[in-house]
Amino acid sequence: MESTDRDDGPAFQSVFENRVRFAETDLQGIVFYGEYFTFQDEAVTEFFRQIGYGFEEMIDRGWQTHVANTELNYREGAELGDVIENELRVVEFGTASFTSEYRARRKDDSSLLADGTVTHVAVDLETDETIPVPDEFREAIAAFQGGLESIE
Amino acid sequence: MESTDRDDGPAFQSVFENRVRFAETDLQGIVFYGEYFTFQDEAVTEFFRQIGYGFEEMIDRGWQTHVANTELNYREGAELGDVIENELRVVEFGTASFTSEYRARRKDDSSLLADGTVTHVAVDLETDETIPVPDEFREAIAAFQGGLESIE
Amino acid sequence: MESTDRDDGPAFQSVFENRVRFAETDLQGIVFYGEYFTFQDEAVTEFFRQIGYGFEEMIDRGWQTHVANTELNYREGAELGDVIENELRVVEFGTASFTSEYRARRKDDSSLLADGTVTHVAVDLETDETIPVPDEFREAIAAFQGGLESIE
Amino acid sequence: MESTDRDDGPAFQSVFENRVRFAETDLQGIVFYGEYFTFQDEAVTEFFRQIGYGFEEMIDRGWQTHVANTELNYREGAELGDVIENELRVVEFGTASFTSEYRARRKDDSSLLADGTVTHVAVDLETDETIPVPDEFREAIAAFQGGLESIE
Numbered sequence: 001m002e003s004t005d006r007d008d009g010p011a012f013q014s015v016f017e018n019r020v021r022f023a024e025t026d027l028q029g030i031v032f033y034g035e036y037f038t039f040q041d042e043a044v045t046e047f048f049r050q051i052g053y054g055f056e057e058m059i060d061r062g063w064q065t066h067v068a069n070t071e072l073n074y075r076e077g078a079e080l081g082d083v084i085e086n087e088l089r090v091v092e093f094g095t096a097s098f099t100s101e102y103r104a105r106r107k108d109d110s111s112l113l114a115d116g117t118v119t120h121v122a123v124d125l126e127t128d129e130t131i132p133v134p135d136e137f138r139e140a141i142a143a144f145q146g147g148l149e150s151i152e
Numbered sequence: 153m154e155s156t157d158r159d160d161g162p163a164f165q166s167v168f169e170n171r172v173r174f175a176e177t178d179l180q181g182i183v184f185y186g187e188y189f190t191f192q193d194e195a196v197t198e199f200f201r202q203i204g205y206g207f208e209e210m211i212d213r214g215w216q217t218h219v220a221n222t223e224l225n226y227r228e229g230a231e232l233g234d235v236i237e238n239e240l241r242v243v244e245f246g247t248a249s250f251t252s253e254y255r256a257r258r259k260d261d262s263s264l265l266a267d268g269t270v271t272h273v274a275v276d277l278e279t280d281e282t283i284p285v286p287d288e289f290r291e292a293i294a295a296f297q298g299g300l301e302s303i304e
Numbered sequence: 305m306e307s308t309d310r311d312d313g314p315a316f317q318s319v320f321e322n323r324v325r326f327a328e329t330d331l332q333g334i335v336f337y338g339e340y341f342t343f344q345d346e347a348v349t350e351f352f353r354q355i356g357y358g359f360e361e362m363i364d365r366g367w368q369t370h371v372a373n374t375e376l377n378y379r380e381g382a383e384l385g386d387v388i389e390n391e392l393r394v395v396e397f398g399t400a401s402f403t404s405e406y407r408a409r410r411k412d413d414s415s416l417l418a419d420g421t422v423t424h425v426a427v428d429l430e431t432d433e434t435i436p437v438p439d440e441f442r443e444a445i446a447a448f449q450g451g452l453e454s455i456e
Numbered sequence: 457m458e459s460t461d462r463d464d465g466p467a468f469q470s471v472f473e474n475r476v477r478f479a480e481t482d483l484q485g486i487v488f489y490g491e492y493f494t495f496q497d498e499a500v501t502e503f504f505r506q507i508g509y510g511f512e513e514m515i516d517r518g519w520q521t522h523v524a525n526t527e528l529n530y531r532e533g534a535e536l537g538d539v540i541e542n543e544l545r546v547v548e549f550g551t552a553s554f555t556s557e558y559r560a561r562r563k564d565d566s567s568l569l570a571d572g573t574v575t576h577v578a579v580d581l582e583t584d585e586t587i588p589v590p591d592e593f594r595e596a597i598a599a600f601q602g603g604l605e606s607i608e
Binding site for chain 4: 027028032033034035037038040041055064066067068069070071072073074077
């Protein structure tokens with residue numbers, strides 16, 4: 001539950017922006033907490049797409065990713081019409097996995113709505129077994145976000 | 153926008169029951185209107201599953217279905233905790249398509265929440281072209297709901 | 305199931321654009337048909353927001369809308385990464401209701417993905433009874449889309 | 457990312473069962489990871505409902521809950537038609553918050569699909585400020601699950 005709002009490490013990339021949809025609110029009048037994982041996933045998808053690793057491009061290379069773990073802290077509720085800025089940076093690489101930090105901010109006043117992490121594993125398309133994260137992918141990430149050094 | 157609440161034709165089958173989830177409500181305090189298509193689809197899936205045409209079983213037979221058209225009338229709002237009874241009957245067969253009537257009722261008092269239709273086309277798995285609806289499928293439906301005569 | 309792709313009537317307004325999210329696809333590899341109602345609703349919300357009738361602004365005026373009926377025809381499947389252009393025009397006014405035509409197009413090649421209608425009723429906030437659609441609202445729509453004449 | 461599959465502490469309560477819906481799958485052919493938070497939330501809602509603290513009943517008592525943090529580990533993918541058993545137990549109480557452990561199992565073979573935690577804060581309805589978790593609520597939980605002792 002610790003904050004991810006730090007200045008060290010590679011820079012957060014603002015990769016996806018969305019206006020809160022009516023269908024995403026619940027009867028408490030704010031965005032349902034589970035919806036943020038849809039936004040988080042879209043931020044990941046968009047981040048990878050921008051560095052040449054869209055879903056189809058990964059498939060063409062013979063691998064894909066699965067989510068192994070995710071965690072979010074909720075700071076403030078988002079309301080209908082709010083525009084959300086979704087930011088991501090990859091902060092850690094394991095043998096067959098990598099962990100990204102995610103932040104959702106209200107665009108209007110930059111206030112933090114939610115933040116947390118998501119860990120993906122790399123999986124071979126044919127065997128469905130985990131594989132080492134490809135070096136080229138790691139390098140494309142480093143080039144995009146300005147480095148890979150762990151922030152731990 | 154005409155009512156589908158008729159006594160003639162094959163009998164509606166109550167195939168799927170669900171309690172309204174928090175995530176399915178919106179800031180007006182009732183189930184978001186688009187969610188009913190998830191319930192409708194689950195009613196269709198469950199109807200077919202019960203007659204031996206689950207998704208995988210269709211795939212094994214070399215075909216699947218796509219939705220071509222759907223329409224719903226909204227009668228009353230469903231609230232958190234309401235249990236919804238989802239009813240379906242297949243009412244019309246075209247060459248490559250078939251149309252089902254769908255009804256969502258509040259279990260507590262049987263009041264109608266939404267009703268309408270959904271039309272599926274049968275599609276060949278390999279060519280992705282429409283195909284005649286298989287006779288065996290039609291017969292399985294007739295046996296399940298007690299007839300096929302059109303209600304038009 | 306008739307086409308709404310006509311040249312007469314007020315002009316369709318392109319009010320909302322969205323890139324298909326991973327979570328919106330299903331195991332057939334395309335956007336689940338029920339998701340289009342989320343896009344349709346967002347097109348409606350955005351259309352009204354742009355003419356000064358955002359959700360909160362309606363509430364402040366003492367009324368809101370409920371969906372009474374909706375229908376969609378599915379023309380082509382949208383895939384992950386496709387950008388969808390959502391277009392809307394209000395085509396008919398009843399005493400307490402109004403009907404809009406909706407179209408979803410793939411931005412890349414302008415091909416039609418889905419089209420149909422949605423009918424809203426105007427509801428008084430306090431009594432929860434239907435009310436005549438306010439004239440000012442009707443005029444704001446006419447000004448925005450260039451007319452109100454029915455296309456029937 | 458540690459396992460929550462332990463024998464000590466209060467007993468997990470199986471409070472909610474759901475068959476995977478077509479709309480909940482994604483193009484990888486399994487349930488989208490974000491959907492589990494809808495299931496988790498429904499497990500929480502149902503757990504509380506069964507001990508007399510349904511959403512409306514909390515509102516009547518002058519308070520409600522907000523999610524402050526949630527984390528899930530993904531163990532195995534759920535497929536269309538799988539029935540999921542959702543289990544919950546409350547494992548820790550803070551001053552104004554409480555943390556529950558959640559597990560999703562495939563009913564067929566009891567295999568673990570996902571597990572993790574969710575932390576709620578108690579919030580006063582009028583002031584929207586956090587409040588101490590009411591003793592009666594704590595006692596109702598203890599009676600339902602057979603104890604409250606922390607499992608840390």
